[in-house]
Amino acid sequence: MTRRGRLALFAVAGPGLLAVLVVGLHGLPSFGDFHGVYGLLVDRIEPGQRHATDIVTALNFDLRAFDTLGEEFILFASVTGVALLLRHLRHAEGDLERSRSVADHRFAGASDALRVMSLVLIPLLVALGVYLALHGALTPGGGFQAGIVLAAGPLAILLAGRYLALKRVAPQWALEALDAVGATAYAAIGLGGLIFASAYLENFLPLGTPGELLSAGMMPLNSIAVGLEVTGAFLLTWTEFLDQDVIVGRDEL
Amino acid sequence: MSFAPYAAAAWLFVVGLYGVIASSNLVRTVLSLTVVQSATYLVLLGVGYRHGGKAPIVADIPKSSRLVDPVTQVLVLTDVVIEATVLALLLALIVQAQKRFGSIDPARLRALRD
Amino acid sequence: MSALQAVALLVVVAGGTAVALTPDPLRQTLLLSIYGLALAILFFVFQAPDVALSEIVVSGVGLPVIVLAALRKLAQDRARRDSEEESSS
Numbered sequence: 001m002t003r004r005g006r007l008a009l010f011a012v013a014g015p016g017l018l019a020v021l022v023v024g025l026h027g028l029p030s031f032g033d034f035h036g037v038y039g040l041l042v043d044r045i046e047p048g049q050r051h052a053t054d055i056v057t058a059l060n061f062d063l064r065a066f067d068t069l070g071e072e073f074i075l076f077a078s079v080t081g082v083a084l085l086l087r088h089l090r091h092a093e094g095d096l097e098r099s100r101s102v103a104d105h106r107f108a109g110a111s112d113a114l115r116v117m118s119l120v121l122i123p124l125l126v127a128l129g130v131y132l133a134l135h136g137a138l139t140p141g142g143g144f145q146a147g148i149v150l151a152a153g154p155l156a157i158l159l160a161g162r163y164l165a166l167k168r169v170a171p172q173w174a175l176e177a178l179d180a181v182g183a184t185a186y187a188a189i190g191l192g193g194l195i196f197a198s199a200y201l202e203n204f205l206p207l208g209t210p211g212e213l214l215s216a217g218m219m220p221l222n223s224i225a226v227g228l229e230v231t232g233a234f235l236l237t238w239t240e241f242l243d244q245d246v247i248v249g250r251d252e253l
Numbered sequence: 254m255s256f257a258p259y260a261a262a263a264w265l266f267v268v269g270l271y272g273v274i275a276s277s278n279l280v281r282t283v284l285s286l287t288v289v290q291s292a293t294y295l296v297l298l299g300v301g302y303r304h305g306g307k308a309p310i311v312a313d314i315p316k317s318s319r320l321v322d323p324v325t326q327v328l329v330l331t332d333v334v335i336e337a338t339v340l341a342l343l344l345a346l347i348v349q350a351q352k353r354f355g356s357i358d359p360a361r362l363r364a365l366r367d
Numbered sequence: 368m369s370a371l372q373a374v375a376l377l378v379v380v381a382g383g384t385a386v387a388l389t390p391d392p393l394r395q396t397l398l399l400s401i402y403g404l405a406l407a408i409l410f411f412v413f414q415a416p417d418v419a420l421s422e423i424v425v426s427g428v429g430l431p432v433i434v435l436a437a438l439r440k441l442a443q444d445r446a447r448r449d450s451e452e453e454s455s456s
Contacts, residue, residue, distance in 0.1 A: 002360055006274050014267055021263035025296070030255040031368060032304035039301065039322035047311050055309035055323045056330065056417045064327060071331040078335075078342040085345040089352060132420075140310060140416040144334045148424040155432065230334065234429060237341045241436035254368055261376050265383040272387030280392040280438065284399055287430070288383045291406055295379070298413045308414040321414045329410075333421045337429045344437040351444050 051207040052137040052216035060142060061222035065201040069186060072226055076183050079233040086240045118156040125153040129227070136223035137216040143223040147230025154235060163242065175236045182229025189221055258299035265292035279347045279357040283340055290336055294329045301325035375409040382406075396434045400426055 029035065042055065042063065052058040060068050129150030136142035157166040193202035208215035265288055272285030301322030307314060309323040351357050382402040389395045403426020410419040 010274050018267045025259040031258055031299055032302055034303045034322050039324045043320040053312040056326050059327045071335055074335050075338050078338040081342045082345045085349055145420045148429050152428045238432050261380045268384050268387045284395045285387045288387045302413055308416050326415045326418050329418050330421055333425050337425045341433045348440055351441050
């Protein structure tokens with residue numbers, strides 16, 4: 001359908017959709033007047049039952065851990081899809097990877113200021129990522145946020161213009177292994193729940209005192225597993241896309 | 254006034270959809286999809302909000318304070334990260350389309366297939 | 368609904384409209400980054416700090432790197448096709 005045809009259809013359908021949405025959303029309780037039972041119950045009983053002070057992370061990795069299992073496998077599947085599509089592309093174009101020493105390769109325009117900044121950023125990002133992963137049960141944080149912050153650490157090497165150095169630090173087999181280890185670790189911790197407690201993904205480790213680092217049972221372990229998986233997934237996606245750009249078919253550097 | 258977040262969400266949904274439909278570049282389609290997604294985040298968080306409620310972190314607030322609903326926050330939290338990788342998959346498909354058909358204009362892609 | 372929430376909502380609506388209506392994908396990516404920040408502030412004001420944290424990292428680092436690399440690859444392929452057409456015609 002041509003663009004004009006699409007726009008003509010939208011001129012009719014768009015306002016209709018807007019009207020339907022507004023009428024439909026009127027049925028919701030008005031903003032600020034939440035009275036769902038499950039949420040209020042969780043707010044009240046969770047700190048006593050699970051000894052975790054961050055209720056959102058507790059829901060993510062303990063009370064509704066099965067949903068997180070599904071979500072992290074969606075992540076796994078889409079990263080596998082990206083890797084399949086882009087590697088097939090690379091094979092179809094032929095292998096143009098030239099051996100080049102690491103020090104030779106630099107992006108035009110990577111100034112000294114960028115290099116100094118990235119040197120400062122890398123330890124900060126890695127430290128922040130590890131902090132977020134470990135303190136998921138105590139303060140805002142958790143596996144998902146920590147994974148991306150940890151992945152941004154090696155990405156700062158790219159900022160400094162040293163893409164091949166990034167490939168040395170994070171080679172593809174290591175990223176794939178990280179991704180797979182994170183995903184299986186989460187599923188395996190669930191098996192621990194099946195063996196030692198009565199249900200899959202049931203909390204089976206000692207709960208400890210709320211507010212300490214080693215509390216809330218298996219929540220920190222789950223958080224770390226998801227963090228590893230998200231780190232591997234994002235770094236894999238980035239290097240797949242950047243490989244396409246940098247290594248294949250770049251003549252002048 | 255209490256309907257404002259939902260009205261904003263409905264508007265963002267329709268505007269994002271317009272961006273998807275009216276684009277002549279598939280990358281624009283993918284980026285307008287994020288606007289549609291953010292409309293759903295707005296609805297979910299708007300539903301869970303309670304007047305005078307605090308964030309669901311009970312580390313240092315008195316035990317009987319009002320908290321907002323944590324369940325809708327869980328839904329939005331995982332969704333934000335997962336959708337980024339799904340969009341990466343869509344972009345990989347677009348790169349493939351460019352390689353195979355030489356164009357990322359939705360109207361021209363149709364013509365090339367016939 | 369407090370004044371802070373109303374202002375954040377207005378900024379989000381304006382930003383979303385701008386992102387959807389920008390014609391150039393590169394500009395749209397940069398606008399998307401800022402829109403993600405505005406969304407994160409809105410989430411924070413709605414008392415959802417975990418969500419705000421993940422929105423900041425995704426829209427600041429996660430998504431733009433992917434989109435920019437993809438845009439580079441597409442421009443490269445288009446340039447290669449154009450030069451092939453020129454040399455063959």
